[in-house]
Amino acid sequence: MAKWIDVCNVDDLQPDSGVCALLDGEQVAIFWMPVLSEAEGADAKVYAVGNYDPFGNANVLSRGLIGDIGGQPVVASPLYKQHYNLETGVCLEDESVKIPVYAIRIENGSVQVDLSSLPLHGEPAL
Amino acid sequence: MSVKQTLVVIGNGMVGQHFLAGLAESTIKEQYQIITFCEEPRAAYDRVHLSSFFTGTTAEELSLVEDGFFDRHGIILHLGDKAASIDRTAKTVTSAKGLTIAYDKLVLATGSYPFVPPVPGHDRAQCLVYRTIEDLEAIAAAAKTGTVGTVVGGGLLGLEAAKALMDLGLETHVVEFAPRLMAVQLDDAGGAMLRRKIENLGVIVHTGKNTSVITDGERCVNKMCFADGEELETDIVLFSAGIRPRDELARASGLEVGQRGGIVIDNQCRTSDPSIYAIGECALWNGMIYGLVAPGYTMARTVVADLAGDSLSFTGADMSTKLKLMGVDVASIGDAHAKTQGAMVYTYQNGASEVYKRLVVSQDKKQLLGAVLVGDASGYGTLLQYCLNGIELPENPDALILPHRSDESVGLGPDALPASAQICSCYDVTKGAICSAIEGGCMTMGALKAETKAATGCGGCSALLKSVLDSELSKQGFEVNTDICEHFAYTRQDLHNLIRVEQIKTFADLLHKHGKGQGCEICKPTVGNILASQWNEHILEKPHLGLQDTNDTFLANMQKDGTYSVVPRITGGEISPDMLIALGQVGKKYKLYTKITGGQRVDLFGARVDQLPHIWKELIDAGFESGHAYGKSLRTVKSCVGSTWCRYGVDDSVGLAIELENRYKGLRSPHKIKFAVSGCTRECAEAQGKDVGVIATENGWNLYVCGNGGMKPRHADLFATGLDKPTLIKYIDRFLSFYVRTADRLQRTSVWMENMEGGLDYLKSVVIEDKLGLCDQLEQQMQYVIDTYQCEWKSAIADEAKLKRFRHFINSDRPDDNVVFVEERGQIRPASDNERKHFKLMEMA
Ligand code: SRM
Ligand SMILES: Cc1cc2nc3c(=O)[nH]c(=O)nc-3n(C[C@H](O)[C@H](O)[C@H](O)COP(=O)(O)OP(=O)(O)OC[C@H]3O[C@@H](n4cnc5c(N)ncnc54)[C@H](O)[C@@H]3O)c2cc1C
Ligand code: SF4
Ligand code: FES
Numbered sequence: 001m002a003k004w005i006d007v008c009n010v011d012d013l014q015p016d017s018g019v020c021a022l023l024d025g026e027q028v029a030i031f032w033m034p035v036l037s038e039a040e041g042a043d044a045k046v047y048a049v050g051n052y053d054p055f056g057n058a059n060v061l062s063r064g065l066i067g068d069i070g071g072q073p074v075v076a077s078p079l080y081k082q083h084y085n086l087e088t089g090v091c092l093e094d095e096s097v098k099i100p101v102y103a104i105r106i107e108n109g110s111v112q113v114d115l116s117s118l119p120l121h122g123e124p125a126l
Numbered sequence: 127m128s129v130k131q132t133l134v135v136i137g138n139g140m141v142g143q144h145f146l147a148g149l150a151e152s153t154i155k156e157q158y159q160i161i162t163f164c165e166e167p168r169a170a171y172d173r174v175h176l177s178s179f180f181t182g183t184t185a186e187e188l189s190l191v192e193d194g195f196f197d198r199h200g201i202i203l204h205l206g207d208k209a210a211s212i213d214r215t216a217k218t219v220t221s222a223k224g225l226t227i228a229y230d231k232l233v234l235a236t237g238s239y240p241f242v243p244p245v246p247g248h249d250r251a252q253c254l255v256y257r258t259i260e261d262l263e264a265i266a267a268a269a270k271t272g273t274v275g276t277v278v279g280g281g282l283l284g285l286e287a288a289k290a291l292m293d294l295g296l297e298t299h300v301v302e303f304a305p306r307l308m309a310v311q312l313d314d315a316g317g318a319m320l321r322r323k324i325e326n327l328g329v330i331v332h333t334g335k336n337t338s339v340i341t342d343g344e345r346c347v348n349k350m351c352f353a354d355g356e357e358l359e360t361d362i363v364l365f366s367a368g369i370r371p372r373d374e375l376a377r378a379s380g381l382e383v384g385q386r387g388g389i390v391i392d393n394q395c396r397t398s399d400p401s402i403y404a405i406g407e408c409a410l411w412n413g414m415i416y417g418l419v420a421p422g423y424t425m426a427r428t429v430v431a432d433l434a435g436d437s438l439s440f441t442g443a444d445m446s447t448k449l450k451l452m453g454v455d456v457a458s459i460g461d462a463h464a465k466t467q468g469a470m471v472y473t474y475q476n477g478a479s480e481v482y483k484r485l486v487v488s489q490d491k492k493q494l495l496g497a498v499l500v501g502d503a504s505g506y507g508t509l510l511q512y513c514l515n516g517i518e519l520p521e522n523p524d525a526l527i528l529p530h531r532s533d534e535s536v537g538l539g540p541d542a543l544p545a546s547a548q549i550c551s552c553y554d555v556t557k558g559a560i561c562s563a564i565e566g567g568c569m570t571m572g573a574l575k576a577e578t579k580a581a582t583g584c585g586g587c588s589a590l591l592k593s594v595l596d597s598e599l600s601k602q603g604f605e606v607n608t609d610i611c612e613h614f615a616y617t618r619q620d621l622h623n624l625i626r627v628e629q630i631k632t633f634a635d636l637l638h639k640h641g642k643g644q645g646c647e648i649c650k651p652t653v654g655n656i657l658a659s660q661w662n663e664h665i666l667e668k669p670h671l672g673l674q675d676t677n678d679t680f681l682a683n684m685q686k687d688g689t690y691s692v693v694p695r696i697t698g699g700e701i702s703p704d705m706l707i708a709l710g711q712v713g714k715k716y717k718l719y720t721k722i723t724g725g726q727r728v729d730l731f732g733a734r735v736d737q738l739p740h741i742w743k744e745l746i747d748a749g750f751e752s753g754h755a756y757g758k759s760l761r762t763v764k765s766c767v768g769s770t771w772c773r774y775g776v777d778d779s780v781g782l783a784i785e786l787e788n789r790y791k792g793l794r795s796p797h798k799i800k801f802a803v804s805g806c807t808r809e810c811a812e813a814q815g816k817d818v819g820v821i822a823t824e825n826g827w828n829l830y831v832c833g834n835g836g837m838k839p840r841h842a843d844l845f846a847t848g849l850d851k852p853t854l855i856k857y858i859d860r861f862l863s864f865y866v867r868t869a870d871r872l873q874r875t876s877v878w879m880e881n882m883e884g885g886l887d888y889l890k891s892v893v894i895e896d897k898l899g900l901c902d903q904l905e906q907q908m909q910y911v912i913d914t915y916q917c918e919w920k921s922a923i924a925d926e927a928k929l930k931r932f933r934h935f936i937n938s939d940r941p942d943d944n945v946v947f948v949e950e951r952g953q954i955r956p957a958s959d960n961e962r963k964h965f966k967l968m969e970m971a
Pocket of ligand 2: 136137138139140141142143163164165166173174175176177207208209210235236237238256257258283286372375405406407408416417418419420422449584
């Protein structure tokens with residue numbers, strides 16, 4: 001069952017960039033990707049993924065650059081520049097590595113994350 | 127299943143191990159039970175780099191055996207057990223510990239031992255040799271009590287041993303029987319030059335000396351008496367007078383050995399007994415013992431091939447060598463002594479800079495036969511390739527050894543080499559093999575080394591390997607396309623022109639008009655950088671925020687643990703005591719790690735993202751500004767103290783450095799830019815290693831451009847001389863503007879200029895003669911950037927909106943619990959992964 005909780009206001013997000021939120025002990029990187037070029041019927045998007053960079057072993061992904069590679073929305077790690085698909089969490093350079101992805105939406109100007117998509121507190125994310 | 131045959135290898139040294147590794151990879155491995163005897167207490171290690179044992183490399187690091195190698199391949203290793211005899215009729219080997227093993231095939235890889243001349247007293251205390259780790263341990267122990275060390279033998283190895291004695295802090299002598307050093311490789315003049323250089327380093331050289339006896343010394347443990355009546359007191363005597371093959375087993379079992387030693391082998395490395403092979407330094411091929419590792423490796427490969435029924439022959443090896451002896455480059459190629467009939471010789475000798483070069487060419491001056499280089503061996507790779515591949519020499523072969531003072535290049539580019547040219551002789555890797563590895567995706571030296579093994583032996587080929595890689599990559603780069611990324615079908619220069627001509631102010635606008643998609647971490651920072659150098663708006667303004675590389679986004683450099691460093695500007699490296707105290711106070715208050723950088727300023731490390739604005743507020747209040755260490759922009763203008771204090775100073779280098787740094791600070795450029803200003807030609811500020819370098823002379827300022835240190839150091843080129851200050855600044859304005867406008871992304875000025883058609887001369891014609899009629903525009907652009915300068919940190923801390931992102935969590939004030947520090951030498955450093963885990967457990971407990 002989805003359990004949406006408020007994280008922050010839309011105004012707190014940075015356009016075309018990321019912030020990090022602390023949710024139930026997890027560090028969650030939240031990105032806001034506005035439409036930059038005229039893609040057909042495209043809409044601004046928000047994404048939520050784990051903030052931990054499994055290659056750099058540091059909580060930094062929210063500070064990476066975002067964009068698209070071959071049509072996939074991605075964040076590039078600020079440390080060693082691996083790319084992660086923002087929808088699936090899969091690393092483009094090494095498909096055996098995957099970061100967690102969380103359900104996120106904007107409701108009435110409020111950014112919400114689905115708590116049930118987070119690993120249970122105390123259990124490690126897979 | 128057929129029963130396995132037994133293959134015994136005697137000796138697990140460099141070549142023995144190379145043979146086992148080759149066998150393990152080959153298909154015939156399955157046919158043999160493999161057993162090896164290793165006399166030493168440890169399995170094979172890298173003798174070539176043995177001397178690094180004295181500078182801290184451990185025995186484990188020297189090991190040539192991968193973890194678990196013997197187990198994984200089912201090879202039985204008898205460590206510390208020496209093969210004592212071979213019974214060729216019964217086909218057995220018996221070891222010193224009493225083991226007897228029946229063999230079907232036997233490989234002798236017993237190496238050689240250091241020759242100790244049989245002078246009376248040669249076996250006295252502290253008379254040592256230099257071949258095994260145990261030898262080195264004995265030398266180190268002896269050095270603890272002694273003060274003088276003497277190497278007997280002035281060859282390659284002797285000089286390496288002398289270096290080791292120097293490093294151990296001993297007064298060091300080299301005693302050589304021949305009239306010159308490195309008699310095998312060098313001619314008289316080369317040997318004399320080498321001697322001069324080595325003596326300058328403090329080694330005392332005695333040539334033409336014949337030791338007649340070693341006896342008790344008065345001041346030292348030993349005294350060497352020479353045939354000419356002279357004496358030398360020394361504690362350690364280190365024999366390095368050549369090697370002798372270890373052929374005693376072969377001799378005793380009746381195998382054919384050479385008159386002066388060595389186990390005779392044929393082109394397949396077979397001895398006189400068809401079931402026995404010999405490889406490495408114990409083997410005698412065509413009357414030759416090869417005292418280098420590469421020929422031994424080739425022999426090892428030959429035997430693997432022979433066992434597998436493949437045809438491969440050992441047909442001799444090139445003995446060319448290049449090495450650094452006590453910091454002196456020495457190289458010898460091919461027929462260094464001009465013994466070939468009709469050979470002609472060119473020599474170049476420069477007494478002032480102590481360089482000696484000699485070329486030996488064929489009678490028709492078309493082929494290179496040999497060469498000797500002392501003091502500057504940078505031409506080795508090129509010359510070796512001329513020699514080995516029979517490439518036709520240029521019309522004036524001496525151009526290859528004369529210093530070139532113009533920019534014409536006489537080097538043999540990697541493109542001139544045929545695909546069959548051997549690049550790495552240790553692992554027999556050809557240019558063709560390297561090119562196909564590059565095509566297969568090896569884009570870095572690391573990947574290329576892992577794939578082909580080239581440059582992982584003696585390392586002598588790494589420069590050449592790198593140049594092949596660079597050339598192939600640049601070829602691929604040109605052929606494939608020059609689009610900056612999938613979002614823009616333009617080069618950086620195109621984008622710069624579009625932005626300037628169409629007055630484009632934002633990334634979204636540019637993408638909308640000329641690109642597609644959402645951008646990426648290549649095009650975004652590039653465009654952000656162009657926008658900044660063109661319009662100079664604050665990089666954290668909303669439309670630009672998402673374009674910045676992480677470091678620019680937080681106006682600080684991210685460290686490995688996600689914390690940041692803080693680098694305030696210290697113009698010209700000049701700082702008052704009060705400012706130093708202020709820096710110290712901030713460092714102390716926020717518990718930052720502080721370090722003097724290589725750029726004459728101070729770096730404060732370990733700041734959390736939420737601390738950055740607070741730290742910077744205090745620094746700005748104390749009078750500091752952003753140092754732009756995070757940006758592709760002007761870093762530092764290094765200065766020497768100059769005429770104000772220095773007795774040699776010709777002009778005020780500090781004053782000019784500060785003026786230049788203040789003028790260009792904040793300028794965004796394709797890559798970082800570094801300057802330096804020296805007060806006289808002694809060049810204490812190292813201006814000739816910078817993108818822009820200025821040196822004071824009696825006649826005015828000399829301007830140098832396009833130098834850098836870093837991954838591929840390049841000396842700057844002299845651009846203009848005797849300038850007054852206004853002209854100097856005018857030239858630098860134009861030079862930098864032109865660079866900003868036309869360089870590729872992440873291209874330093876050196877590479878930019880080298881890739882420019884016409885090179886330095888063209889650049890001079892644009893900047894000095896205004897050939898393109900652009901100079902007014904270039905100066906105006908620079909003036910605009912200077913006029914709109916702002917300290918990015920000062921503007922940032924005054925703006926709530928910009929500061930919003932300077933916290934770790936958007937919804938909590940807690941810091942990142944993954945950031946953990948420990949103390950080292952009285953300061954913080956990031957905890958290692960293990961330390962971090964440990965702290966987490968402590969917290970939980
Ligand atoms: C702090 C410092 C080392 C030190 O403790 O001394 C340093 C640290 C870094 N250097 Fe450097 N370099 C530092 C002096 C140098 C020098 C020496 C000099 O400037 O005289 C060089 C060689 C000279 C040159 O550049 O021509 C140098 C050549 C590099 C390079 C290679 C550049 C090249 O063209 O090959 C890089 C990588 C790059 O820029 O792509 C680099 C990159 C870096 C980065 C930015 C790597 C990174 O992205 O994390 C390091 C982070 C700085 C930080 O966190 O503050 N650093 N670096 C020095 C800061 C100087 C300063 O006050 O700003
Ligand atoms: C200080 C130093 C620097 C050098 N620098 C260079 C260089 O820069 N470039 C270069 O090309 N070469 C260099 N060399 C030479 C290079 O190390 C040798 O060419 C190489 O080690 C030869 O390999 P090998 O296997 O034939 O002999 P080794 O490596 O000596 O191995 C032979 C092994 O067999 C063992 N053995 C002998 N007899 C028996 C037995 N009966 N039973 C069991 N084991 C036995 C020995 O103990 C030894 O471990 C250097 C050598 C030294 C000492
Ligand atoms: S470069 Fe010249 S002026 Fe500057 S410190 Fe050195 S000797 Fe003195
Ligand atoms: S030539 Fe020795 S490593 Fe390549």
